[in-house]
Amino acid sequence: MRSESHDIIVIGSGIAGLSFALHCSAFFPLRKIVVLSKALINESNTSCAQGGIAAVMNHLEDSYEQHIKDTLQAGDGLCDKRIVEMVVQKAPEEMRQLMQWGVNFDGNGNQPDLGKEGGHSTNRILHCRDHTGASIIEVLLRRCEEAANIELRKNHFVLELLKNNDLGMACTGAMVCSDDGVYAINGHYTMLATGGSGQVYSYTSNPEIATGDGFSLAMEIGTQLKNMAFVQFHPTVFYSPNEPNPFLISEAVRGYGAVLRNHRGEEFVYKYDSRGSLATRDVVARAIYNEIQESGEEHVWLDFRHFDTNDFALKFPTIAAYLINKNVDVRTEMVPVKPAAHYFCGGVITNKFGKTTVPHLLAAGECTCTGLHGANRLASNSLLEALVFAKNAAENLKTNFEELQFNHGGIPEINCSCSEMKYNGLKKNVQDIMDKSVGVIRTKPRLISARAKLMNLKHLLPKSDYSVKACELRIMVNVSLAVVEDSLQQTSNRGGFYRDDLNEKSEVKETL
Numbered sequence: 001m002r003s004e005s006h007d008i009i010v011i012g013s014g015i016a017g018l019s020f021a022l023h024c025s026a027f028f029p030l031r032k033i034v035v036l037s038k039a040l041i042n043e044s045n046t047s048c049a050q051g052g053i054a055a056v057m058n059h060l061e062d063s064y065e066q067h068i069k070d071t072l073q074a075g076d077g078l079c080d081k082r083i084v085e086m087v088v089q090k091a092p093e094e095m096r097q098l099m100q101w102g103v104n105f106d107g108n109g110n111q112p113d114l115g116k117e118g119g120h121s122t123n124r125i126l127h128c129r130d131h132t133g134a135s136i137i138e139v140l141l142r143r144c145e146e147a148a149n150i151e152l153r154k155n156h157f158v159l160e161l162l163k164n165n166d167l168g169m170a171c172t173g174a175m176v177c178s179d180d181g182v183y184a185i186n187g188h189y190t191m192l193a194t195g196g197s198g199q200v201y202s203y204t205s206n207p208e209i210a211t212g213d214g215f216s217l218a219m220e221i222g223t224q225l226k227n228m229a230f231v232q233f234h235p236t237v238f239y240s241p242n243e244p245n246p247f248l249i250s251e252a253v254r255g256y257g258a259v260l261r262n263h264r265g266e267e268f269v270y271k272y273d274s275r276g277s278l279a280t281r282d283v284v285a286r287a288i289y290n291e292i293q294e295s296g297e298e299h300v301w302l303d304f305r306h307f308d309t310n311d312f313a314l315k316f317p318t319i320a321a322y323l324i325n326k327n328v329d330v331r332t333e334m335v336p337v338k339p340a341a342h343y344f345c346g347g348v349i350t351n352k353f354g355k356t357t358v359p360h361l362l363a364a365g366e367c368t369c370t371g372l373h374g375a376n377r378l379a380s381n382s383l384l385e386a387l388v389f390a391k392n393a394a395e396n397l398k399t400n401f402e403e404l405q406f407n408h409g410g411i412p413e414i415n416c417s418c419s420e421m422k423y424n425g426l427k428k429n430v431q432d433i434m435d436k437s438v439g440v441i442r443t444k445p446r447l448i449s450a451r452a453k454l455m456n457l458k459h460l461l462p463k464s465d466y467s468v469k470a471c472e473l474r475i476m477v478n479v480s481l482a483v484v485e486d487s488l489q490q491t492s493n494r495g496g497f498y499r500d501d502l503n504e505k506s507e508v509k510e511t512l
């Protein structure tokens, strides 16, 4: 098989991949860095991020201790406290780095305008109106394009990670499917920055690319995943059952004063938590789920009829434009919302330098489990996590760069032409299984049945079909199985995970 070599391979062009590439470019001006993206370069979860990034920027009204406390509280006992402390303390430095690269947060440089989101005890979210992610990506991409030693390649789908037994089982690069066919890229280091996997559910805030490829690539090369049961459901995604990519109504809108109401007009979240509509996402999503079950309705309402419409449109231009397009008049009407799969709190285990258990394989961003989020991610902590770990990983390479000796031969030819199988129908099958049995509230019998159905699907899929659609489907089945298995392993309910036969953070009530 054709092969080529680069010094550093970055799989993913979201915030984790691009910021890692930029740091590496600065630290190693003579090394070649290639960034691969399976779709367009700016198609990622990062580009969809609305609310912003959490950081303590105002030490008079906020403190590291408070941000740490809020993160630990959301994580419900599964966070690694040392990692939480490290990330929170590095947050302001990361914000300054973004500003230096060219990101213009709202407010002014020294005093950014800070928003509030669920689970945060105070205002600490830096934002660019309601398109923070897209604004960050625009800047990072511009910087990457300017860097002489970074090459960005769109429509390059990584099928497999390469491993060399003679090199201590190190990861030596990736096998890639592009318009020019399948080829191998060797690299001294490979960074996995492939994002999350919301697409295993049909109702998700995540774009098409989010099929969990990094989780599956990592499992196949032998790294460990952790906390896959902890899928975060965002409480307020616009209710629009026939839309392929449902639209998120950022938590920042609730931070700005919007409240959730049931069909009787009650602010029902207070029944579940004294923080009401601004409780953490796990609490609010379950409250909505219960309300929907009880009422038999398909959604609840988000009410911001009391907002000054001009202010709202200025602060949240993307959301305002979307609602106008949907013919919702927010002055007189409430907005229908329901929870949707949003974020994978678990993933590839890494240490604080983004090292996985496979030598020369690094990971950062949503595909990882670093210990920051525990059982439930605090809002706006994930862009931050990606930045901190990408930088730590690059800094660590600066002092410890070990070259590998590549063996260029020996990789068999693979054909990734399109197959005849109806993969879209099968994708829908996976999503149906996950929606029905592995959602906000799970039951043991349904999980067991989901496992059997997914195993059947797995056996149905031809292993030798390397078309992108076939690979994505195999990946989605693998990821779904990992979520189901981990859900069955849990012995108590915590954070974003809830199974109806378990108690809160205690032992199993009954076993089947």
Ligand SMILES: Cc1cc2nc3c(=O)[nH]c(=O)nc-3n(C[C@H](O)[C@H](O)[C@H](O)COP(=O)(O)OP(=O)(O)OC[C@H]3O[C@@H](n4cnc5c(N)ncnc54)[C@H](O)[C@@H]3O)c2cc1C
Binding pocket: 011, 012, 013, 014, 015, 016, 017, 036, 037, 038, 039, 041, 043, 044, 045, 046, 047, 048, 049, 050, 051, 052, 053, 054, 132, 133, 156, 157, 158, 159, 193, 194, 195, 196, 205, 206, 207, 209, 210, 213, 214, 248, 342, 343, 364, 365, 366, 367, 379, 380, 381, 382, 383, 384, 386
């Ligand atoms: C609607 C929405 C709103 C959000 N709002 C916020 C927010 O306000 N604040 C916050 O902190 N977080 C937010 N999040 C979460 C946050 O955006 C993500 O967790 C974060 O952006 C993930 O960044 P990443 O770099 O890890 O992955 P992504 O940004 O998802 O990038 C993944 C990249 O990997 C590539 N890729 C994947 N598989 C392959 C493959 N097999 N081969 C080649 N390339 C591959 C993709 O093409 C893509 O370039 C939001 C998420 C969504 C969906």
